[in-house]
Every structure is written in structure tokens, then in C-alpha cells.
Amino acid sequence: MQALTKYRHVFLVGLQSNLVYRWNFLIRGFFSLARLAVVFILWGAAYAGVAQIGGYSIGQTFTYFTALIALQFMIGAFNEDYQIGEEIRNGLINQFLLKPINYYLYRFTVFLAARVVSGALVFVPLVVIFPLLRSHLTLPGELWRPLLLVPALLLAALLQFTLAFCFGLLAFWFLEIQGFVILSFAAETLLSGQIFPLDLLPPSLFHFAQLLPFYYMMYFPAAILTGRIDLPAALHGFVAQAGWVLLFAIAARFIWLSGLRKHTAVGG
């Protein structure tokens, strides 16, 4: 109970400090609209003359990319890795080591608060262009989709955050972690389906992508929401997604502990 109160305060402080960046998130949101325009023009041209691509109509593809933008702001790790790396580099991390607080949980709570802010703000640009978008969007009607979306989003957020956390911890060993971060970001962007829906890949590559954790970081919830995955496959996906969360958590723990050893070795 006491622990909950502790993290509730962290959450509220995180909320406040992220509200400071409301303009940044808003501007980012509007830039995303420009990227959405690129997507619409590109796929609009691709659909000229073909009714379906990979079994999906143009409306379904547009819906997929629009959903991606909303989901990015709701569960994406933006610069958590950088923040964590900075705290390690400039020694701010030490104050957490002295306090009865779990750094991972503390960071995750701040991350959640940040996503509540950015997730709410992304709807501003989306609402602004909704009159233009409306005729292009087609969401499937099944009730299980929104219901399963919630846990899928939570687990995806956990995955995204934990990966960012691990990358941030690399700062225990390396002075500069931005290179790693952006390299993994490129892989993640591609393999989580943010460049194109993954089911458009050749089947063998698509199956390969499903074996990787990135698939569950964005594509999986997006596919549940926009109807690119059926119920049995979704349930099956949950098992894999939960497995990855567990694996990532163990890795984060391991990296944290060995990083800490290294840290004290330098400091002491």
C-alpha cells in the first residue's frame, strides 16, 4: 500500500513535468500529420489500379497508418533511453540508489505519466483533421478487438519501455549511447511495422518478423485494432508478447545489476 502511494506521487510529479512539454508533444503530433500525408500519397498511388494490397483495401491501410500515429504517442518510448543514460552519466542515478525506490519502477511510472500526456495530446491534431480523415477510415466492428487492445497496448508499452531502459543502462559502459539507440530505433521502426504493415512482407520474412520482439511493440496492437489479425492468432500472440515482456524484464534486471557493479567500481 505504501509502495503504491510512493509511485502514485512519482506518477503525479511525472504528469506535471511532462505537461511542461505539452507544446513539444503537440508540435510533434502535427509533424506526424505531415508524415501521414506522405503515407497517404504514397499508398494512394500504390492503390491506383489495384483494389486490394495484401488482401486489404485502401481504407484499411489508411486506418492502419492513422492508428499507428495514435499508438505511438500512447505507448512509444520517445527519449526514455536518453534520459536514463543522462542520469547515469551525470551521477543523478546515485540519489536513487540511496532511496527506498526501485529505479525501474520509478522510471516506468514516469514513462506512464509521459504517455498519458502525449497520448491525450495526439488526439488534438487527429481531431483537427478528422473531417478529412473520416471517409478514409474503416474500423472492424468485432467487440473483442477493443477489449484485447487494452492488454496488448499495456504489454507493448512495457516492451518498448524495457528495451529503452536497457539501452539507457548501456551508459554504464559507454560514454555515448545515441548511436545504439538510433540503430535499434531503425530496426524497431521497420520490424514493428511502422514503415509498412508487416503482413505485406513475403510470408517467410513475415514469419521471421513474428519471432522478434519488435513485432509485439507496435504491429501487434495495431493489427488487433485495425483488423489485420484474427482472434486465435491474437490470443496466440499474447502468449508470445507476455513471454517477451518476461524475457526483457529479466535482461533489464541483469544489465542493471552488472551495470551497478561497474558503477560502484568506478565510483568507489
Place this chain on the structure above:
Amino acid sequence: MVRTMMFRFDFFLWSAVELAWMSVNVLLVEVIYRHTDSLAGWNKYEMLLLVGTSMLIQRLLMGFFWSNLFEMGRNVRTGAFDFYLAQPGNPLFMVSTRKLDPDGLANSVVAAAVVYYAAHRLGLHPGVSGVLLYMALLACGLVIHYSLFLLTTSLTFWIIKTEGIEGSYFTVVDFSRLPREAFHGFANVLMVYLLPAVIVSNVPAITLIRGFRPVYALWLGAASVAWLSLAVFVFNRGLKRYASASS
């Protein structure tokens, strides 16, 4: 150059990063053309040539000017910009050409290879004059990119906090990977005619693919002069403002 080679590991890492992004773009073309034969009248290798051209211009900008202009934005904010003003010589020239970025240059080679591969698959034999023409148009494209980026960073003179303003440059550049014929209505007016986002890559690519068209070349040439003039004008206005603000 020597400065950067001291961080050799960094160099390889960032090259890998760039390579990864380039592969992402190439893969997108690959995937789309699995499902369709033509995109706004462009076939797969024509599209690849367009994407390659667009990347090439961007990498050249990265190699020659990016970090310099990026630092300028930061220096204006911190006041370290005084250093450049104190030097003899044109401040814009001093700011823009301070150092080269080997990663960007190395990646230009990769982007050029993409263009070469696409041209090879298309069976293009442009000849010396064709290649020179393509390079001249690329140079125009580079001038336009430079101007756009200079414009966004020059805003620092007015709005001190411009972190993220580079995003607007990237946003415009995003459109340059699309074929001109895909644009309709408002997007056509804005991105093709008002902003030079699309012609920057489309004109060199189409010239290489379908041969020299004076109208296009003139259009791009005129656009590069106009945008450079505008950017220099804004930069100089900003410079005046900076001088008066700091004294």
C-alpha cells in the same frame, strides 16, 4: 576529418545507423512493388532511382553542411556564435563550411550505389554528358536542401528555443521520396509548386531516366536560386537581429 577519425568506433556505428535507414527505404520500395507494378507511372527501378537520388542529396547535405548548421542553431542560443562573427570572412561561409562529416560522405557513396544499381537495372546509359547533367541537377537539389535547412535554423535568431525545428526540414524532405505524379490537389500545389520538396529529387531522377527536359532543369535551377536568395536574406536579417540583441 582527423577529428572525427579519432572516434572510429563512432564512425562505424553511425555509418551502420545510416545504412540501416537507407535499407529501410529500399525495403519499402521492394515491399510496395511486390503488390503493384507501377506507382504513379513509375516502375520499381525508376522508383528506386528516385529514392536513391533523394537519399543522395540528403546525405550530401549531411556530409557537408548538416552538423555545421545544426551547431549554428545551438551557438546562437548559447552566444558562442560571437566566435564566428569575430572571424574575418563571410559569417555564413564560415558557419557552413567549418567541418566535414565523414559519415555523411561515406553514406553518399552508398546512396550513389543505389542510384547506380537502379540505373543499371533500367538499362540506362546516360553517357558523360548525361551524368554531368544529373550531377549538376543534384547540385541544385543540394543548394535547395541547404537553403531549406538554413531557413529553419535561422529561425533560431527569432525564436530562441528551436529544438525540434529541424523536424520541419525532415518533414519537407520526406515528400521528396515520392514521385511527382502521385500528388494531387492541395498537396500538389503545396509540395510541388510552392515548396521545392518534390522537384528536388524528381527532376534529377526523371532527367536520368527519360532524358533532358529544359523546362524541368530550368525550373529546378530557378528554384535553387530563389530559395538560396531567400535563405541568405533571412539569415542576414537574423544576423542583424543577433548583433543588436547581444550588444
